[in-house]
Amino acid sequence: MLNELKYDVLIIGGGPAGSSLAYFLSRKNMYRIALVEGKPWRDVWGKPCGNAIGAHHFAERGLVEPPSEAIKQVVNGVEIYSPREDVVLRAYGKGYIIDRTRFGQYLLKASMDKGVEVFLSSHAKKLLIENNEVVGAQAVIDGREKIIHAKIVVDATGAASPLRKQLPPHLPVAEQLDPRDSDLAFREILEIGRDIERPDFIRIYLDQNVAPGGYWWYFPEGRNQVNLGLGVQNGVNNPDPRTLYRKFLLARKDVQPVLKVISSAGAIVPTRRPLDSLVWNRYIVIGDAAFTVNPVHGGGMGYAIESAYCSSLAIDHAFEKNDFTVNGLWETNTCYMPNIGAKQAALEVVRYFLQKLSNEELQFIMEKKIVSEEDVDILSRKAELKSDVIANIQSALSDLGKLFKGLRKPSLLMKLKKLSDYMEEMKKLYRNYPSTPNGLDVWRESVKALVESYRREFE
Known part of the structure; x- marks a missing residue:
């Protein structure tokens, strides 16, 4: 018989999302928490990326800032x-260019000091699903097979998300990534x-x-x-x-x-909008595993922190109510989707639009100052195209003879106007994310229709 362990919360994955959640929950010192991470101590947060993160994520969510030894470069802009x-x-x-491993170690140590049990060089092989809910995981800890039971299992296993593939495929939380x-x-x-x-x-x-x-x-x-x-x-x-x-x-x-x-x-x-739902019965998915990534530049650390923060609020309230069902964990969605999710969804439209442009068209947009430095700043922070951009487009369209030859540029400008409209429609949908699971199916159909519409428009 396999050795069995019991916890309140089991976090699978010790990257930016998983270790941030462990840190948030450990501050309360209320729960028995286990974190299972496949990498050894020397390689935590080992995913290769640009290593850049905005400073505002730390201040806004109460996450400890990187210590000086984990900062490679202070960034003042892009x-x-x-x-x-x-x-x-x-x-x-x-912002910062961070030493990912040093900051990951710093967060994990802070959580361990507050009682979180961290199992390194270990991995969860299989979710335990009983009576339509996730009740734990089968894992290899220090080379030995163990059964870990938990009231809530949090999947932070990254973009490959092998555990999420074990969920019933009809669930919104089980949707797979289109390459x-x-x-x-x-x-x-x-x-x-x-x-x-x-x-x-x-x-x-x-x-x-x-x-x-x-x-x-x-x-x-x-x-x-x-x-x-x-x-x-x-x-x-x-x-x-x-x-x-x-x-x-x-x-x-x-x-x-x-x-x-x-x-x-x-x-x-x-590089897409988040999963339509981040929760199921006794199960939450965060970070890259939930596609909580900026679709334009692919940065994931900041959004991983945001998804961890939202899930920590939901977990606190689920324990207060003793409700670990999809209803009890739904706050993860209502915290993330109308805010960061809305921004992500709007930026997914931008990403799709940019992917269809030629170098000539990209050069034109920047050269003619259709989009200014201020517009880039607002786009990155709020996922909005400022009214000045639309005014620039309309001005350009009104004087085609001076600025353009042929039909390609006017067509591009019309698409830029459409881009702004689609971004606003997408944000409106996410700001009206359903307050309970009952409204999810109708909402998902609306999102699907809008995605199909903008992809036809920009194809």
Whole structure:
């Protein structure tokens, strides 16, 4: 007979979402919590990414800020480059390039100090489902098979989400990721033999030749170290990102000479709106496993914190009411969806629109200042296109003879106007997310219809 363990909350996955949730719950010191993480201590938070996160996530959600030893670079803004790299939009805002492993270790240690039991180099093999609810998981802990029972199981296993695939497939929380709604990313952290100009600004480059359906990035990690990488849309026969990286990025003057490759890795990144529901009976899914990622730039750490925060509120109230059903955990949805979910859903529309543009069209939008630096800032913070953008479009359309030749640009401008409309419609749907599970089916049909509509429009 397998050894059995019992907890109030079982968190599976110790990345940004799982470790943030452990931290939030441990502050109350009310629950018996176990966290199961597949990586060893030296590799926690080991997923490769750009390592950038906005400072506001920590202040707004009460999460401890990264200690100085976990900060590689303080960021004061982002620069977005046109395909020809002759037009640059700059948006300001404080953030960090973090040492993921050090910050992950810091959060886990803070949780362990408050009583959370963390099992490293261990993994959950199977969800235990009885009477239409998740009651625990079968796991390998320190090389031994164990049964872990819990009143609530939280799945934070990342984009691959192997456990979520074991749920009944008809459930909204069991929806699988369409490869086209993800990016294949590859990055290296390089020590270079030159001083980086403006290391406090991260740089994003739009170029469909270098990063088809995505973008490439240059994120300084100090004066002589850079996180260099790219993401390409998955599922549409794009070239391998590693090949594109070596062909287009490594030989650049602002990269050479490369003195040392510190780290090299790839990953799959969801780039869509969140799952239509993050909960089932005694089960919550957060982070990449729930697709809580910014669809435009693929950043997931901030949204992982947000989903962890919302689930912590729901867990607290579920224990107060002794209700661990989908109804008792529904607050995870009503906290996340009308706020971050609405932003995600609107940015998914932007992502789809951008993926259909040519380099010529991207260059035109930036060159003609249809979208300004202020607009980029508002788009990133609120997922809105400001009224000035619409005014710029209407002004351009009223004087076609001076600005454009042929029909392609007017058509593009009309689509930009449509983009703004679809973004607002999507946000309105998410702001009116159903307050109980009873309204979910009707709401999902409305979302599905709107997604199909904007995809036809921009195809």
